[in-house]
Amino acid sequence: MxxxxxxxxxxxxxxxxxxxxxxxxxxxxxxxxxxxxxxxxxxxxxxxxxxxxxxxxxxxxxxxxxxxxxxxxxxxxxxxxxxxxxxxxxxxxxxxxxxxxxxxxxxxxxxxxxxxxxxxxxxxxxxxxxxxxxxxxxxxxxxxxxxxxxxxxxxxxxxxxxxxxxxxxxxxxxxxxxxxxxxxxxxxxxxxxxxxxxxxxxxxxxxxxxxxxxxxxxxxxxxxxxxxxxxxxxxxxxxxxxxQQGEQIYGRLLQWVKTFEWPLPRWQPPGIPQDPLRLTLGTWPIGLTGFALDELLQPQIIAEFPSGRSLTFCLGLGTTQTMLETLADRLKSVYTEYCHNAPLPPLAIPSIPSCQEPALSPREAYFCPQRSIPLRAALNEISAETIAPYPPGIPTVIAGERFTESVIATLQTLQELGAEMVGASDPTLQTLRICKV
Ligand SMILES: Cc1ncc(COP(=O)(O)O)c(C=O)c1O
The missing domain is CATH 3.40.640.10 (Type I PLP-dependent aspartate aminotransferase-like (Major domain))
Incomplete structure (x- = not known):
C-alpha cells in the first residue's frame, strides 16, 4: 500500500x-x-x-x-x-x-x-x-x-x-x-x-x-x-x-452552556421551540457582520456559519468547557475592541410569501433547454438553477422560479456580504442560467 x-x-x-x-x-x-x-x-x-x-x-x-x-x-x-x-x-x-x-x-x-x-x-x-x-x-x-x-x-x-x-x-x-x-x-x-x-x-x-x-x-x-x-x-x-449515555452526555453539556454569558445578544425568538445547543449571536451592535466576526475568530475558533448580522455556533458532543471559555473570552475581547462602533443598519431580506406555485416544477426546469444571460437581463425570466448562498444554504431562487427584483437584490446583497453562491453556474453572478421556454 x-x-x-x-x-x-x-x-x-x-x-x-x-x-x-x-x-x-x-x-x-x-x-x-x-x-x-x-x-x-x-x-x-x-x-x-x-x-x-x-x-x-x-x-x-x-x-x-x-x-x-x-x-x-x-x-x-x-x-x-x-x-x-x-x-x-x-x-x-x-x-x-x-x-x-x-x-x-x-x-x-x-x-x-x-x-x-x-x-x-x-x-x-x-x-x-x-x-x-x-x-x-x-x-x-x-x-x-x-x-x-x-x-x-x-x-x-x-x-x-x-x-x-x-x-x-x-x-x-x-x-x-x-x-x-x-x-x-x-x-x-x-x-x-x-x-x-x-x-x-x-x-x-x-x-x-x-x-x-x-x-x-x-x-x-x-x-x-x-x-x-x-x-x-x-x-x-x-x-x-x-x-446508553445520551441523556448523561447532553445533561452535562447543557449545564455548562447555561452558565456562560455572552457579550452579544442571543437570538431566541419568543414562543418558538429552540435547540439550546445552537448559539446565534447578533454582531450588528458592534458594527460587524457575522462574516467579519467569523474572520476575527479564526483560526482559533471555527463557527458554524455567519450571516449579515449574526454568527451561529454549533455546540455538541465535541464541545468542552475549555472551548466555551475560550469562545467567551475571545468574544469579550472583540466586544471591548469594537463596542464603540456604530451599529449596522438593518438588512433588507424580504419574507417569502405564504403559498407560491413556481412557474415551472424543478423537474421541468431541469429538463428544459437553458442558456446563460447577463444578470441585468434576467428580471422575470425563469431560473434554471437553484442558488443557495452559503451560508445559510437556503435557496434564494429555486430552479423553476422567476428572477424577481427582490430575488436579484437578495442575491447581490448576500454576494457583497461574502456568501458563497452554491449552485450558481457562474459564482460571480455576472450571468444567470435561465430556462428557454
Ligand atoms: C437542513 C438540511 N437538510 C439536509 C441536508 C443534507 O444533509 P447531508 O449533508 O447529510 O446530506 C443539510 C446539509 O447541510 C441540511 O442543512
Missing part, C-alpha cells in the same frame, strides 16, 4: 470490508444491520429505521420518491435544503412553496408555521404530501404537533427534514422530536450533531401512511450497492452510545 496512506489509515483499510458472510446487506438487511437499525428505531420511537451512507440527502431523495410521483402536488417549506429540490427533480412532483417570515432585526428566517401549512392545504386540496425542515439551521422548530394533526386531517403524510435535530431524542431539554410530534417520515443527518462519520444519516418511518417497502425500494434506487462498513459501524456505535 502507498506509504502515506498506510501512515494515515493504519489498519483501517484492512477492515474496509463489504457484504461478507455475517456482515449482512444494507440493501436487504436481515442480520447484524437489521438488528442495529432496530436498536436505533426502538430508542427514538420509530417503527423502522434505515441507515444511510449518502447523508440526509439520500434519505430526502428516497422520502420524496416513496411518497409522490410525476405531477403530484406537494407542499414544501420554502426554507428546505437543496436535496429536497433534487428529490422533486427525481420524483417529478409539482411543489407549492410554503413561505417563511424573516426576523427584521436579525435578517434570519423563522420556521414554517401551522397557519401557513393549513392555508396551503386549503388552497391545494389535491396535495399528496407535506415536506418541512425543522429545526432550521439556527435550531428553531416548527410547531410540529399542530402541523402533524393538520396534515393528517387532510389524509396525507408529513415528511420532516430533521437533519440538524438528530440529538433531540436523547435529552428532555431539547424540543419535541419530529417522530414524537407525529411525523410519518423523518430524516436525520447524524454526522451533523452525533458522534458518527461524515455522510452517515438515518431515515425513520412511523405509522402506515407511507409504505416501508416503497421506502426501501427508493433507497435502493439512490444509494450505492456497496456501502462502506466504516460508515455503518459508526452509525451502530453512535446509536449504542446515545441509547
Amino acid at each position: 502507498e506509504p502515506l496512506l498506510r501512515a494515515l489509515w493504519g489498519t483501517a483499510l484492512e477492515q474496509d470490508l463489504s457484504e461478507l458472510p455475517g456482515l449482512d446487506n444494507l440493501a436487504q438487511p436481515t442480520g447484524v444491520l437489521a438488528e442495529a437499525q432496530a436498536v436505533v428505531a426502538a430508542t427514538v420511537g420509530s417503527d423502522r429505521a434505515w441507515f444511510l451512507v449518502n447523508g440526509a440527502t439520500g434519505g430526502l431523495l428516497a422520502a420524496l420518491l416513496a411518497t409522490v410521483g410525476p405531477g403530484d402536488r406537494v407542499l414544501v417549506g420554502r426554507n428546505v435544503h437543496r436535496s429536497v429540490i433534487a428529490g422533486l427533480v427525481l420524483a417529478g412532483a409539482k411543489p407549492v412553496y410554503l413561505g417563511v417570515g424573516v426576523d427584521p432585526q436579525w435578517g434570519l428566517p423563522w420556521p414554517v408555521t401551522r397557519d401557513v401549512v393549513a392555508a396551503g392545504l386549503a388552497a391545494y386540496p389535491d396535495t399528496k404530501a407535506v415536506v418541512l425542515v425543522s429545526p432550521t439551521y439556527e435550531g428553531l422548530c416548527s410547531p410540529l404537533l399542530e402541523i402533524a394533526q393538520c396534515v393528517h386531517n387532510h389524509g396525507v403524510p408529513l415528511i420532516v427534514d430533521e437533519a440538524h435535530g438528530s440529538h433531540f431524542a436523547y435529552h428532555p431539554a431539547f424540543p419535541v422530536t419530529a417522530l414524537a410530534a407525529g411525523a410519518d417520515v423523518v430524516v436525520q443527518s447524524w454526522h451533523k450533531t452525533l458522534g458518527t462519520l461524515t455522510q452517515t444519516a438515518v431515515l425513520h418511518l412511523k405509522g402506515e401512511r407511507v409504505s416501508a417497502e416503497r421506502l426501501s425500494q427508493a433507497l435502493n434506487l439512490v444509494q450505492t450497492s456497496s456501502p462502506n462498513y466504516w460508515l455503518l459501524a459508526a452509525l451502530e456505535g453512535a446509536g449504542v452510545q446515545m441509547a
Whole structure:
C-alpha cells in the first residue's frame, strides 16, 4: 500500500470490508444491520429505521420518491435544503412553496408555521404530501404537533427534514422530536450533531401512511450497492452510545452552556421551540457582520456559519468547557475592541410569501433547454438553477422560479456580504442560467 496512506489509515483499510458472510446487506438487511437499525428505531420511537451512507440527502431523495410521483402536488417549506429540490427533480412532483417570515432585526428566517401549512392545504386540496425542515439551521422548530394533526386531517403524510435535530431524542431539554410530534417520515443527518462519520444519516418511518417497502425500494434506487462498513459501524456505535449515555452526555453539556454569558445578544425568538445547543449571536451592535466576526475568530475558533448580522455556533458532543471559555473570552475581547462602533443598519431580506406555485416544477426546469444571460437581463425570466448562498444554504431562487427584483437584490446583497453562491453556474453572478421556454 502507498506509504502515506498506510501512515494515515493504519489498519483501517484492512477492515474496509463489504457484504461478507455475517456482515449482512444494507440493501436487504436481515442480520447484524437489521438488528442495529432496530436498536436505533426502538430508542427514538420509530417503527423502522434505515441507515444511510449518502447523508440526509439520500434519505430526502428516497422520502420524496416513496411518497409522490410525476405531477403530484406537494407542499414544501420554502426554507428546505437543496436535496429536497433534487428529490422533486427525481420524483417529478409539482411543489407549492410554503413561505417563511424573516426576523427584521436579525435578517434570519423563522420556521414554517401551522397557519401557513393549513392555508396551503386549503388552497391545494389535491396535495399528496407535506415536506418541512425543522429545526432550521439556527435550531428553531416548527410547531410540529399542530402541523402533524393538520396534515393528517387532510389524509396525507408529513415528511420532516430533521437533519440538524438528530440529538433531540436523547435529552428532555431539547424540543419535541419530529417522530414524537407525529411525523410519518423523518430524516436525520447524524454526522451533523452525533458522534458518527461524515455522510452517515438515518431515515425513520412511523405509522402506515407511507409504505416501508416503497421506502426501501427508493433507497435502493439512490444509494450505492456497496456501502462502506466504516460508515455503518459508526452509525451502530453512535446509536449504542446515545441509547446508553445520551441523556448523561447532553445533561452535562447543557449545564455548562447555561452558565456562560455572552457579550452579544442571543437570538431566541419568543414562543418558538429552540435547540439550546445552537448559539446565534447578533454582531450588528458592534458594527460587524457575522462574516467579519467569523474572520476575527479564526483560526482559533471555527463557527458554524455567519450571516449579515449574526454568527451561529454549533455546540455538541465535541464541545468542552475549555472551548466555551475560550469562545467567551475571545468574544469579550472583540466586544471591548469594537463596542464603540456604530451599529449596522438593518438588512433588507424580504419574507417569502405564504403559498407560491413556481412557474415551472424543478423537474421541468431541469429538463428544459437553458442558456446563460447577463444578470441585468434576467428580471422575470425563469431560473434554471437553484442558488443557495452559503451560508445559510437556503435557496434564494429555486430552479423553476422567476428572477424577481427582490430575488436579484437578495442575491447581490448576500454576494457583497461574502456568501458563497452554491449552485450558481457562474459564482460571480455576472450571468444567470435561465430556462428557454
Ligand atoms: C437542513 C438540511 N437538510 C439536509 C441536508 C443534507 O444533509 P447531508 O449533508 O447529510 O446530506 C443539510 C446539509 O447541510 C441540511 O442543512
